[in-house]
Amino acid sequence: MSPKHDVNKEIENEVYCGTLPVLPKERKYGFIDALLVLSGYCIATWSYTQGSYLATLVGFKQLLIGAFLAAIFMLMIYQLPVIMSVRYGIDIWIWLRSVFGTKGVKIVTVIIIIVNFPWYAVCCELFASSMENLLALFGVHLFNGAHLVLSLSCVVIGTIIALRGVGTITWTTRILVPLLLLVGVAVVVVGFTSVPMDVIWNYQPELAGDADKTVNYVLNIEANFAFVITLVGGMAEVPRLCKSEKSGYYAGVLGQGAAGSFFVVVGAVMAIAMQYVTGQMVEDPTLMLATLSTPILALASLLLVAFANIGTQAVGSYIYGVMLKSTFKKSSYKVLVLVLGLYVGILCVWGKIEEYFGSFLTISACVYAPLAALLFVDFFFVRKQKIDLKSAYEEEGHNAYVYSKGFNIVGAVCLALGFAFSLIIYDPIKSVVHNKILFMLTPTGASLLFTAILYYLLCKIPGIRRYVRRDTYASPDKKPFDRAKVPPRQNIIFLPLMWLLCKLALSPYKLKIDKKNMEGIKPPFLVYGSHNSFMDFYVTPLALKPYRANYISELEGFENFGEWIYRQAGCLGTRKFINDQSLIRNIARVTKRGDIMVIYPEARYANVGTNSHLTPSIAKLAKMLKVPVVTLNMQGNYLQQPIWNLKERKGARLHAELKCVVTQDEIGKLSVDEILSRISKELTYDEYTYQLENNIVIDDPWRAEGLHYPLYRCRKCGKDFAMTSSGSRITCKFCGDSYEMDELGQLHSSTGEIIHIPDWYEWQRGFVHEEIREGRYKLDIPVRVEALPNSVNFIDCGEGRLVQDNDGFALTFNNYRTEKYETLRFPAKSMVSLHTEYDYRGKFGPCVTLSTYDDTFFIYPTDESRDVFNPTKIQFATEFLGGLYS
Amino acid sequence: MEDYKELNSRIDEVLRAEKENQIPRMTKRDYIIAAVITGLSLIGIIWGFFL
Numbered sequence: 001m002s003p004k005h006d007v008n009k010e011i012e013n014e015v016y017c018g019t020l021p022v023l024p025k026e027r028k029y030g031f032i033d034a035l036l037v038l039s040g041y042c043i044a045t046w047s048y049t050q051g052s053y054l055a056t057l058v059g060f061k062q063l064l065i066g067a068f069l070a071a072i073f074m075l076m077i078y079q080l081p082v083i084m085s086v087r088y089g090i091d092i093w094i095w096l097r098s099v100f101g102t103k104g105v106k107i108v109t110v111i112i113i114i115v116n117f118p119w120y121a122v123c124c125e126l127f128a129s130s131m132e133n134l135l136a137l138f139g140v141h142l143f144n145g146a147h148l149v150l151s152l153s154c155v156v157i158g159t160i161i162a163l164r165g166v167g168t169i170t171w172t173t174r175i176l177v178p179l180l181l182l183v184g185v186a187v188v189v190v191g192f193t194s195v196p197m198d199v200i201w202n203y204q205p206e207l208a209g210d211a212d213k214t215v216n217y218v219l220n221i222e223a224n225f226a227f228v229i230t231l232v233g234g235m236a237e238v239p240r241l242c243k244s245e246k247s248g249y250y251a252g253v254l255g256q257g258a259a260g261s262f263f264v265v266v267g268a269v270m271a272i273a274m275q276y277v278t279g280q281m282v283e284d285p286t287l288m289l290a291t292l293s294t295p296i297l298a299l300a301s302l303l304l305v306a307f308a309n310i311g312t313q314a315v316g317s318y319i320y321g322v323m324l325k326s327t328f329k330k331s332s333y334k335v336l337v338l339v340l341g342l343y344v345g346i347l348c349v350w351g352k353i354e355e356y357f358g359s360f361l362t363i364s365a366c367v368y369a370p371l372a373a374l375l376f377v378d379f380f381f382v383r384k385q386k387i388d389l390k391s392a393y394e395e396e397g398h399n400a401y402v403y404s405k406g407f408n409i410v411g412a413v414c415l416a417l418g419f420a421f422s423l424i425i426y427d428p429i430k431s432v433v434h435n436k437i438l439f440m441l442t443p444t445g446a447s448l449l450f451t452a453i454l455y456y457l458l459c460k461i462p463g464i465r466r467y468v469r470r471d472t473y474a475s476p477d478k479k480p481f482d483r484a485k486v487p488p489r490q491n492i493i494f495l496p497l498m499w500l501l502c503k504l505a506l507s508p509y510k511l512k513i514d515k516k517n518m519e520g521i522k523p524p525f526l527v528y529g530s531h532n533s534f535m536d537f538y539v540t541p542l543a544l545k546p547y548r549a550n551y552i553s554e555l556e557g558f559e560n561f562g563e564w565i566y567r568q569a570g571c572l573g574t575r576k577f578i579n580d581q582s583l584i585r586n587i588a589r590v591t592k593r594g595d596i597m598v599i600y601p602e603a604r605y606a607n608v609g610t611n612s613h614l615t616p617s618i619a620k621l622a623k624m625l626k627v628p629v630v631t632l633n634m635q636g637n638y639l640q641q642p643i644w645n646l647k648e649r650k651g652a653r654l655h656a657e658l659k660c661v662v663t664q665d666e667i668g669k670l671s672v673d674e675i676l677s678r679i680s681k682e683l684t685y686d687e688y689t690y691q692l693e694n695n696i697v698i699d700d701p702w703r704a705e706g707l708h709y710p711l712y713r714c715r716k717c718g719k720d721f722a723m724t725s726s727g728s729r730i731t732c733k734f735c736g737d738s739y740e741m742d743e744l745g746q747l748h749s750s751t752g753e754i755i756h757i758p759d760w761y762e763w764q765r766g767f768v769h770e771e772i773r774e775g776r777y778k779l780d781i782p783v784r785v786e787a788l789p790n791s792v793n794f795i796d797c798g799e800g801r802l803v804q805d806n807d808g809f810a811l812t813f814n815n816y817r818t819e820k821y822e823t824l825r826f827p828a829k830s831m832v833s834l835h836t837e838y839d840y841r842g843k844f845g846p847c848v849t850l851s852t853y854d855d856t857f858f859i860y861p862t863d864e865s866r867d868v869f870n871p872t873k874i875q876f877a878t879e880f881l882g883g884l885y886s
Numbered sequence: 887m888e889d890y891k892e893l894n895s896r897i898d899e900v901l902r903a904e905k906e907n908q909i910p911r912m913t914k915r916d917y918i919i920a921a922v923i924t925g926l927s928l929i930g931i932i933w934g935f936f937l
Contacts, residue, residue, distance in 0.1 A: 020893060021900040024908045065934040073927035076920055083912055089900055214935065221931060244910040249920075389897045395890075 022089030022240050031247035038255025040177035043263050044312045046122045051267020052283035057216040060203040067264045070224040072257040078372035079252040081379040085239035086248040097392050099378050103406025109327045115364040120316045121347035127154040127309035133287040151348040158313025159341035176311035183304045187285050191269040194292040195276045203272045225444040226365030228256045362428035365444040370418025373451035382459045386475030400471035418451030462562040477792040480854035484582040490548035490570030502538040509654045513543050517660040524591040525628040531600035532638035539634050543658045549596035558791035575851035577831045591625045607710040608761040609638040609687025613884050619675035629662035631682035638687040644838045645706035651698040688745045697743045704728045704741040709838040712870045713764045768876040779804040781865035785813045786858040826850050828881035836871035846871050
C-alpha cells in the first residue's frame with residue numbers, strides 16, 4: 001500500500017483525534033451546520049420502511065402525531081444529555097465509561113452495534129427489491145435467489161467503499177445526502193399529485209378483525225420512540241463539534257424530529273398512494289415512482305436509490321468500524337469492517353429483517369431506552385453535569401471509572417433490568433402485550449422511566465452512591481448540611497423493624513437490661529448514655545422500648561448510612577465539639593413534642609473502656625429542658641468491639657442499666673453541680689473491671705491487635721509511639737518490652753507484673769500534661785485532609801499541615817470553599833475533646849477530626865508523619881488544653 | 887508520550903473553558919422552553935388516543 005493512502009494509519013489517526021476532547025476554538029458547527037449534518041444522517045431509505053410500517057398500524061392523522069410529536073417528545077428528553085458532549089467536546093462513548101466502567105463500555109458498544117446494524121440489512125434488502133422490481137417493470141425476470149445475490153452485492157460494495165477509508169467516505173457522504181433529498185422530493189411530488197389529498201388525509205388502515213386500535217396507536221408511538229432513540233449511536237460524534245449547548249441540543253432534536261420524521265411521513269404517503277392506486281402497500285420508492293410516474297423517472301430513481309443504499313451501507317460500516325476501532329484499539333480496522341459486513345451478510349441470508357422490522361425496532365429500543373435513561377439520570381442527578389475527564393480517558397493514576405475490574409456493576413444491572421422490564425410489558429417477536437396498563441406508556445417509555453427511577457434510587461443508597469461516585473472530587477456536593485432542619489419523629493413503621501434489627505444484632509451477646517427508678521417515668525425525658533461502640537445504637541432502642549426516641553449523631557453516620565434512613569431512625573445531625581445552637585433548638589423541639597432525647601455526652605467512643613469527664617453543660621441542658629434525666633450505662637459494648645480493633649469479639653456479654661437519676665420534681669430544685677454529679681456517678685464505668693468481675697472470656701487469638709493505638713508509650717523505655725501489637729501481645733519496637741493480653745483483658749509482663757489497661761492509658765496522659773505545662777508540647781506535621789460538608793460526600797483537600805500547641809490547632813490546607821491555601825484556627829478553649837479514629841473505614845489509617853459549622857475535616861497522617869501521628873496523644877493534649885482535665 | 891501530553895493539555899484546556907463558560911450554556915430559559923415543548927408534545931400524543 002502506498003504511503004499516501006494507508007487506510008489503517010488514517011483510521012488510527014481518525015480514532016485518536018476522534019476521541020480527544022475538542023477544544024472550543026476547534027468547534028465547527030453552529031445550529032444550522034449541525035442540523036444539516038444530523039438531518040443528512042437521519043435521511044436514509046429506511047425512513048420509507050418506517051413510514052410504510054406505520055401506515056399499516058394507524059390512520060394518517062395518528063401517523064402524523066406519532067412521526068412528529070412522539071419523535072420530538074422522546075428527543076427532547078434523551079437528547080438533553082448531549083449538552084455534556086458539547087460542554088466537554090467528547091462523545092457519549094467517553095462519558096459512558098463513567099456509567100459502565102472502562103471495560104463495561106466495550107461490551108455496551110458491541111451490544112449497541114449488534115442491535116443497530118440490522119438497519120443496514122434493511123438498506124441491502126431495499127436495494128435488492130428496487131433492482132428486482134424495476135427490472136421486472138422492464139420485463140426482465142431474474143432467477144431464483146437473485147434477491148439474495150443483489151442484497152449481498154450491496155453489502156460487498158458498501159464494505160469495499162468503507163475499506164477505502166476516510167476520503168472515499170467523505171465523497172460518498174457529499175453525494176449521498178443530496179441524492180436522498182432528490183429521491184425524497186420526487187416521492188413527495190409524485191405521491192401528492194397521484195392521489196387526491198383527502199385520500200391521504202382520511203386514510204385508515206385495513207385492520208385484521210382482532211386488531212385493537214389503541215394497541216396499534218401505542219405501537220405507532222413506540223415505533224417512533226424506537227426509531228429516534230436507536231439512531232443516537234451513529235449521531236454521537238456530532239454534538240461535540242457544536243459551538244453552543246443549545247445548538248447541539250436543538251440540532252439533534254430537529255435533525256431527527258423534523259427532517260428525519262418528514263421523510264418517514266413521505267414514506268407513509270408513498271405507501272398510502274400505492275395502496276390507493278394498486279391495492280398493494282409498498283415501501284420501495286423506485287417501484288412507486290415507476291408505477292405512479294414515468295419509466296424514465298423510475299430509471300433515474302433506480303440509480304439514485306441504488307447508490308443511496310450502497311452509500312448508506314458504506315457510511316454505516318465506516319462509522320461503526322471506527323467506533324469499534326476506538327473500543328478495541330489493537331484490532332485492525334479492516335478486520336472490524338469485514339466482521340460488520342459479515343454480520344449484515346448473515347442477516348441478508350436470513351432474509352426476514354423487513355418482516356420483523358417492528359420487532360427489531362422494539363428490541364433495539366429495549367436496549368437503547370435504559371441506556372438513554374442511564375445517561376439522563378447520570379448526567380443530571382448522579383454526576384450533576386460533571387465527570388472526571390482524566391479517569392474517562394484512563395490517564396495514569398486516574399482510576400475512578402475502573403470500578404470492579406473495569407465494570408460498573410450498578411450500570412450493568414440497571415441496563416439489564418431495564419431491558420427485561422420492557423420485555424415483561426411486550427413481546428416484540430410474537431407481538432403479544434403482557435401488561436396493558438404499562439403498555440400504554442410504550443415498552444420504550446416504560447423501560448426508560450423504570451430504569452431512570454431505578455438508577456436514581458440505587459444511587460441514593462450510600463454504599464452504591466460511593467461505588468458509583470468515585471469521582472466526587474470532580475464535582476463534589478459542597479452544600480453544607482442543614483443542621484437547623486427540624487428532626488422528624490422516629491418513624492413509627494420503621495420502629496418494629498429497628499427493634500428486630502437490634503435484637504438480631506445483639507442475639508449472640510445475651511444482653512440483659514436492668515431498669516431502676518423507671519416506674520412512672522414516661523416521655524418526654526432526657527437520656528444520657530455511655531458511649532463505647534456502635535453497639536450502643538442497638539442497645540439503646542431496646543432499653544427504651546416501647547417508646548420511640550431521637551438521637552444525636554455525628555454527620556459522618558449520615559454520610560455512611562444515608563440521610564433518609566438516619567432521619568427515619570430519629571437522628572439529629574451535628575458536628576462534634578462545636579457550639580451548635582441549632583442542635584440545642586432541635587433538642588428542645590424533641591422534648592417539647594413529648595419524645596425522648598438520647599445524648600451520648602462523651603461524644604466519642606471510649607478508647608480503653610473507661611468514661612471521659614463530663615462537662616456541666618449537660619446538666620445545664622437538663623435544667624433548661626425541665627424534663628426528667630435518665631442514664632443508660634451500657635457494659636460489654638466496648639469489649640465486644642473496641643475502637644482500636646473493630647472485629648467483633650463473640651465472647652463479650654452485654655449488660656445495660658437504665659436509671660432515672662433526676663425526676664420531674666427534682667429538675668427545678670437541684671443545682672447544676674448536683675445534677676452533674678448524679679449523671680457522672682451513673683456514667684462511670686470500667687469495661688476491663690466489668691470483664692474481670694464477670695469472668696467474661698474473650699479468647700480470640702488476635703485480641704490485642706490494635707491496642708498500640710491507645711497504648712502508644714512504652715512503660716519501660718518511655719518512648720512515645722514505640723508500641724506495636726500482634727496477636728495477643730503488645731510490644732515495644734525499641735526496647736522489646738512485651739505484654740501478653742490474657743482472656744480476661746489483663747496484660748502480663750514477662751516478669752509476672754499484671755497491668756490494668758486503663759491504668760497504662762491514664763499513665764500516658766500524665767506525660768502529655770507535663771509536656772504542656774513545661775511548654776514542650778508541639779505537634780507540627782504534614783497531613784492529608786478530607787472535608788465532609790454534608791451527608792453526601794467527602795471532598796479531598798489534598799495535603800496540608802497540622803499544628804497543635806498551647807493555642808489550639810492550626811490547620812493549613814487547600815480550602816475547597818475559598819479555593820485558597822489557607823489556615824483555619826481552632827482555639828484550644830473551644831474544644832473539650834477531639835474525635836479520634838484508629839483506622840477510619842480502612843481508608844488511610846488513624847485520624848482526628850476538626851469541625852467548623854459547615855465542615856468536618858478528617859485529618860490523616862501522610863507517609864512522612866505516620867510514625868508520629870497518634871490520635872490518642874493529640875486527644876490527651878486537646879482535653880488538657882480545653883480544660884477538661886485541668 | 888506525545889499523545890499523552892496532547893490529551894492532558896486538551897483536558898486541562900477543556901476544563902478551563904468549562905469553568906470560564908467559553909461554550910455558551912443552556913440557560914434556565916432554554917430549559918423552560920424545552921420543558922414546554924416536551925409537555926406540548928405529550929399533550930399531542932395523548933390527544934392522538936382520541937382520534
